[in-house]
Amino acid sequence: MSTRRRRADGGVAYLDVQGTLRERTVDALRDRTLRGNLDTAAASWGEGREGMRRDHGLDEMRERAREIRQSNIRNLPALLAEMQANVRDAGGTVVRAADGAEACRYITGLAKARGVKVVAKSKSMATEEIKLNEALDDAGIEVVETDLGEWILQLANEHPSHIIAPAVHLNREQVAALFREEAGTDDVPDDREGLVAHARVRLREKFAAAGIGVSGVNLGVASTGTICVVENEGNARLVTSQPRIHVAVMGMERVVADWDEAAHILQVLPMAAIGQDAANYVNLITGPRREGEADGPEEFHLVIIDGGRGALRGTEFEEALACIRCGACLYSCPMWRSVGGQAYGSPYSGPIGAVITPLLEGPSSPASRDLPFMSSLCGACGEACPVGIPLQDLLVRARARASSPATRKSGIAFRAWSRLWRRPATYRAWMAGWRLMLRARGRNGWVTELPGPGAGWTEVRDMPARWPPRR
Numbered sequence: 001m002s003t004r005r006r007r008a009d010g011g012v013a014y015l016d017v018q019g020t021l022r023e024r025t026v027d028a029l030r031d032r033t034l035r036g037n038l039d040t041a042a043a044s045w046g047e048g049r050e051g052m053r054r055d056h057g058l059d060e061m062r063e064r065a066r067e068i069r070q071s072n073i074r075n076l077p078a079l080l081a082e083m084q085a086n087v088r089d090a091g092g093t094v095v096r097a098a099d100g101a102e103a104c105r106y107i108t109g110l111a112k113a114r115g116v117k118v119v120a121k122s123k124s125m126a127t128e129e130i131k132l133n134e135a136l137d138d139a140g141i142e143v144v145e146t147d148l149g150e151w152i153l154q155l156a157n158e159h160p161s162h163i164i165a166p167a168v169h170l171n172r173e174q175v176a177a178l179f180r181e182e183a184g185t186d187d188v189p190d191d192r193e194g195l196v197a198h199a200r201v202r203l204r205e206k207f208a209a210a211g212i213g214v215s216g217v218n219l220g221v222a223s224t225g226t227i228c229v230v231e232n233e234g235n236a237r238l239v240t241s242q243p244r245i246h247v248a249v250m251g252m253e254r255v256v257a258d259w260d261e262a263a264h265i266l267q268v269l270p271m272a273a274i275g276q277d278a279a280n281y282v283n284l285i286t287g288p289r290r291e292g293e294a295d296g297p298e299e300f301h302l303v304i305i306d307g308g309r310g311a312l313r314g315t316e317f318e319e320a321l322a323c324i325r326c327g328a329c330l331y332s333c334p335m336w337r338s339v340g341g342q343a344y345g346s347p348y349s350g351p352i353g354a355v356i357t358p359l360l361e362g363p364s365s366p367a368s369r370d371l372p373f374m375s376s377l378c379g380a381c382g383e384a385c386p387v388g389i390p391l392q393d394l395l396v397r398a399r400a401r402a403s404s405p406a407t408r409k410s411g412i413a414f415r416a417w418s419r420l421w422r423r424p425a426t427y428r429a430w431m432a433g434w435r436l437m438l439r440a441r442g443r444n445g446w447v448t449e450l451p452g453p454g455a456g457w458t459e460v461r462d463m464p465a466r467w468p469p470r471r
């Protein structure tokens with residue numbers, strides 16, 4: 001079981017991102033099953049979140065959450081130093097990695113040094129970001145994802161579609177087909193409970209073989225050197241306690257000062273993420289197993305990744321570091337809801353992905369050119385964010401930084417447009433021509449194919465044949 005797959009041409013495919021952003025979004029928009037799956041997920045999140053706002057004061061908790069995270073980012077160097085000292089006092093090892101490559105080198109080196117052949121992982125976006133699975137796989141070490149959604153994606157060889165629900169873009173039938181292919185038999189049930197039971201049996205076999213468990217970190221509590229791992233399936237509890245060695249991978253911004261702050265964020269996180277007032281499991285881990293304790297790993301390693309985060313402090317994008325990776329902005333975004341996370345071509349998708357991926361990957365990356373434009377700037381993301389990150393403002397700033405032939409062309413087009421529309425006569429003439437063209441091309445009240453620059457619009461949607469449309 002591995003992330004490595006042989007392509008038909010004999011090459012190795014790692015979570016391949018196919019085509020350009022435009023090609024991926026057009027493909028996604030044409031996929032009706034995908035749209036149905038995303039609609040179902042977003043509607044269920046919306047219902048849960050509404051309940052949290054109505055009955056549990058989610059909106060009122062936002063200001064405090066924002067204050068906490070802003071203060072964390074302001075005091076980051078001191079908090080990290082305190083966290084490190086306390087983890088070491090508790091018997092753990094702390095490694096500060098400047099980038100993903102350094103973090104991967106450390107973890108693969110550790111696995112080799114300890115003779116580990118199998119690594120069990122719980123869900124972690126940081127390890128997706130640094131491509132840890134690929135690095136372990138290249139080192140000849142088997143990696144097993146134990147979160148159900150991540151395991152499904154490992155079988156499908158795909159990126160997560162959502163920060164919290166990685167396989168949200170797939171439905172039950174699609175998952176059943178993947179399980180059958182992996183098991184090499186049709187004897188896999190296709191009801192929800194049957195699929196979960198099947199995955200449980202397959203994954204439990206792997207826990208026993210794993211020498212290292214790798215988890216992410218939702219929060220690090222500086223005052224005690226404790227990491228918090230939030231989950232709903234119980235697999236992270238096994239990953240962090242059963243194997244002989246536990247490696248926790250944490251983005252450097254995920255640290256809070258103390259338990260007062262942690263308690264508030266840990267309350268807000270499931271409310272915003274899944275519309276529940278508590279997560280099923282909150283694992284609190286301080287160092288390795290101590291003498292006399294019945295379970296827990298013999299070794300605990302905390303790998304803290306910079307990966308471009310440190311450079312964002314003090315810039316116009318600093319607020320993005322406050323993110324607690326709840327995924328609420330994804331579900332609230334009309335763009336993400338239309339195409340899903342796969343189209344973004346990066347581990348982080350939706351509005352926060354469109355902001356941080358270019359920042360983490362650098363100004364010359366394709367993500368920097370394209371992703372900031374994956375938004376309608378409607379502001380729903382900023383409204384949904386439980387720590388009050390003004391995502392729409394950050395997206396506008398990211399657009400201003402992006403420079404590509406497409407953005408330069410659209411700049412010229414908008415300047416010409418603005419000049420044209422400043423004169424009432426040309427505006428009226430334009431609208432009259434536009435109405436005539438719509439009427440000439442309309443069938444049954446709708447235009448299905450526009451010429452020239454309008455072609456992109458009607459490629460995936462129809463347009464009313466009257467403008468403005470009749471109400």
Ligand code: SF4
Binds near residue numbers: 163326330387389391
């Ligand atoms: S930006 Fe806000 S809403 Fe989006 S994932 Fe981060 S914390 Fe959640």
